[in-house]
Amino acid sequence: MTEVYRSAEIAAALANVDLTAAMEAAFLAYSSGRAVVPPVGELLFAEPPGEVHIKYGYVRGEPYYVIKVASGFYNHPALGLSSSNGLMLLFSQETGELKAVLLDEGLLTDHRTAAAGALAARYFAPPRVDAIGILGTGIQAELQLRYLAPVTACRRVLVYGRSEAAIASYQHRLADTNFSISGVPSTEDFGDCQLIVTTTPSAAPLLHSVSRGTHVTAVGSDTAGKQELDARLLAMADVVVVDSRAQSASRGEVFQAVRSGKLDMERVSEIGQVIAGERRGRQDAADISIVDLTGVATQDIAIARAVYERLTAAQPSSLT
Amino acid sequence: MTEVYRSAEIAAALANVDLTAAMEAAFLAYSSGRAVVPPVGELLFAEPPGEVHIKYGYVRGEPYYVIKVASGFYNHPALGLSSSNGLMLLFSQETGELKAVLLDEGLLTDHRTAAAGALAARYFAPPRVDAIGILGTGIQAELQLRYLAPVTACRRVLVYGRSEAAIASYQHRLADTNFSISGVPSTEDFGDCQLIVTTTPSAAPLLHSVSRGTHVTAVGSDTAGKQELDARLLAMADVVVVDSRAQSASRGEVFQAVRSGKLDMERVSEIGQVIAGERRGRQDAADISIVDLTGVATQDIAIARAVYERLTAAQPSSLT
Numbered sequence: 001m002t003e004v005y006r007s008a009e010i011a012a013a014l015a016n017v018d019l020t021a022a023m024e025a026a027f028l029a030y031s032s033g034r035a036v037v038p039p040v041g042e043l044l045f046a047e048p049p050g051e052v053h054i055k056y057g058y059v060r061g062e063p064y065y066v067i068k069v070a071s072g073f074y075n076h077p078a079l080g081l082s083s084s085n086g087l088m089l090l091f092s093q094e095t096g097e098l099k100a101v102l103l104d105e106g107l108l109t110d111h112r113t114a115a116a117g118a119l120a121a122r123y124f125a126p127p128r129v130d131a132i133g134i135l136g137t138g139i140q141a142e143l144q145l146r147y148l149a150p151v152t153a154c155r156r157v158l159v160y161g162r163s164e165a166a167i168a169s170y171q172h173r174l175a176d177t178n179f180s181i182s183g184v185p186s187t188e189d190f191g192d193c194q195l196i197v198t199t200t201p202s203a204a205p206l207l208h209s210v211s212r213g214t215h216v217t218a219v220g221s222d223t224a225g226k227q228e229l230d231a232r233l234l235a236m237a238d239v240v241v242v243d244s245r246a247q248s249a250s251r252g253e254v255f256q257a258v259r260s261g262k263l264d265m266e267r268v269s270e271i272g273q274v275i276a277g278e279r280r281g282r283q284d285a286a287d288i289s290i291v292d293l294t295g296v297a298t299q300d301i302a303i304a305r306a307v308y309e310r311l312t313a314a315q316p317s318s319l320t
Numbered sequence: 321m322t323e324v325y326r327s328a329e330i331a332a333a334l335a336n337v338d339l340t341a342a343m344e345a346a347f348l349a350y351s352s353g354r355a356v357v358p359p360v361g362e363l364l365f366a367e368p369p370g371e372v373h374i375k376y377g378y379v380r381g382e383p384y385y386v387i388k389v390a391s392g393f394y395n396h397p398a399l400g401l402s403s404s405n406g407l408m409l410l411f412s413q414e415t416g417e418l419k420a421v422l423l424d425e426g427l428l429t430d431h432r433t434a435a436a437g438a439l440a441a442r443y444f445a446p447p448r449v450d451a452i453g454i455l456g457t458g459i460q461a462e463l464q465l466r467y468l469a470p471v472t473a474c475r476r477v478l479v480y481g482r483s484e485a486a487i488a489s490y491q492h493r494l495a496d497t498n499f500s501i502s503g504v505p506s507t508e509d510f511g512d513c514q515l516i517v518t519t520t521p522s523a524a525p526l527l528h529s530v531s532r533g534t535h536v537t538a539v540g541s542d543t544a545g546k547q548e549l550d551a552r553l554l555a556m557a558d559v560v561v562v563d564s565r566a567q568s569a570s571r572g573e574v575f576q577a578v579r580s581g582k583l584d585m586e587r588v589s590e591i592g593q594v595i596a597g598e599r600r601g602r603q604d605a606a607d608i609s610i611v612d613l614t615g616v617a618t619q620d621i622a623i624a625r626a627v628y629e630r631l632t633a634a635q636p637s638s639l640t
Contacts, residue, residue: 002407002423004324004421036364038361038363041358041361041376042358043356043376043377043378044356045378045413047380048414052376052387052411054361054374054387056363056374057363058363058365067372067374069387069409069418071416072416076415079415081415081416082416083416085411085416085417087322087418089389089407091391091405093365095393095396095399095401096370096391096392096393096401096402096403096405097401098405101407101421101423103418103421
């Protein structure tokens with residue numbers, strides 16, 4: 001019997017899931033070679049303009065396989081519609097049955113991405129953080145900060161956005177937290193920030209320099225056309241880490257830096273390799289570290305499984 | 321708001337849909353070039369052995385796009401589980417919203433395939449049919465015959481199956497029809513059959529000769545490894561038609577016959593071209609015609625739309 005869950009139930013279940021642990025396991029599984037992840041399926045639309053991505057796969061030895069559908073129709077917000085949409089399908093590897101339809105409307109992708117950012121900060125941020133720098137003011141900029149709360153004691157936040165209204169909205173949406181959030185007119189004001197998270201879909205670099213000892217998690221660029229970090233930052237970084245070296249060959253910040261000749265792919269590790277202790281992480285408080293996340297299917301598999309197990313554990317049994 | 325429909329509701333709605341008309345429109349759309357159909361996504365499993373196919377696409381100018389997931393886990397029947405499973409997702413092209421989850425468990429694929437067979441018979445079967453030959457005794461062999469009922473007046477059926485028990489089961493399942501069904505020990509006994517439908521997953525040819533004036537619809541082979549018809553049959557046929565010339569370059573009966581040098585791809589038309597009047601169909605009662613169906617995404621799009629519109633039309637409005 002296939003269970004169907006709506007976004008409100010999924011959001012409630014998510015509150016009781018240790019997502020950072022789930023992402024840690026997801027990156028380990030990805031880098032261990034136990035994951036089977038075919039190329040992303042893509043469906044493009046001209047009128048109205050949009051794109052649909054189908055990501056799917058499984059981890060050998062785990063109970064489920066997962067298919068995720070995520071769509072983006074970029075003119076929709078002007079019509080009062082959501083630009084993004086999506087769902088996840090969770091099937092049994094053992095029986096082939098469709099166990100659950102998670103009608104999350106993109107919520108799970110947003111949260112698994114934010115949890116991966118928090119995990120990156122836990123592994124790579126320096127011990128002392130005077131301020132957190134956030135590039136962008138959208139849903140991902142919001143969630144990244146929420147997920148950072150348990151990872152760092154720092155509560156001073158500098159945010160750079162495309163307008164004062166966008167920054168005011170960001171501050172308003174995070175008013176329930178104990179972060180102290182100030183807008184800055186330029187990313188050059190991030191000099192005090194030893195922990196920076198970039199979350200925009202910018203096509204041109206927005207962050208050109210950082211202080212010694214800074215960690216940057218780059219979340220926004222996940223295609224060949226998006227770039228938030230000046231390639232010189234990757235050239236000067238002591239540690240450059242990605243979620244997937246295979247994906248970074250064609251998308252994200254590392255792709256841009258390698259293409260421009262400023263970074264050698266040999267220097268790039270996977271976060272799963274660092275978690276496993278196979279590759280080195282930050283060695284010194286003065287190191288500059290960069291983690292470039294383009295998003296891998298094992299994250300979707302892990303969050304779908306964690307939420308599903310939470311949803312089914314929470315159900316009162318009809319037999320008791 | 322996403323509506324979720326289970327297989328019982330879907331089956332009930334299907335009874336009120338003109339599927340043959342829907343398949344006619346689907347093949348026309350496919351051959352007209354209005355369809356956007358990316359390559360099939362494929363996920364393979366070793367333990368237990370299985371495969372998952374993701375077929376998706378849309379027709380420009382229509383209201384929906386559709387993603388179909390179909391799985392086959394071939395050891396499952398021995399465990400009392402269904403070997404096939406699946407669902408269809410129907411989204412709005414206009415808003416990007418997921419309108420419906422059709423939890424059909426493979427039912428819609430079975431029916432759209434059978435309706436396409438009936439359509440092929442309507443366009444290509446000779447005026448006089450003394451007997452219908454059915455190769456195979458599974459669900460597709462059953463549905464093909466049910467969908468042929470309104471297309472031909474012939475009620476005499478010869479069926480070839482892999483065991484007497486399989487033939488007895490086939491006769492039993494179709495006892496509610498007015499077909500008179502006899503088992504035959506060999507396809508050589510199909511001499512009286514001017515209309516033959518082949519529905520098995522055989523890897524080696526099972527049908528080696530037919531009488532003049534016969535039409536054959538080949539449904540079983542949809543991969544590079546399956547073949548039901550001797551390539552010589554395609555060589556001698558007066559008319560050879562497929563649903564998709566592109567797919568037939570790598571799968572199905574036409575692929576086998578072209579690969580063996582017995583058929584020139586130039587001789588092969590698409591059924592959508594024949595429906596549109598662009599390519600010729602049967603010219604003479606003595607012609608041998610073969611329609612090789614490997615299944616195209618526009619069929620899935622068309623059946624999902626037809627069923628969804630039926631399901632939503634059938635709902636009593638809460639405003640009246």
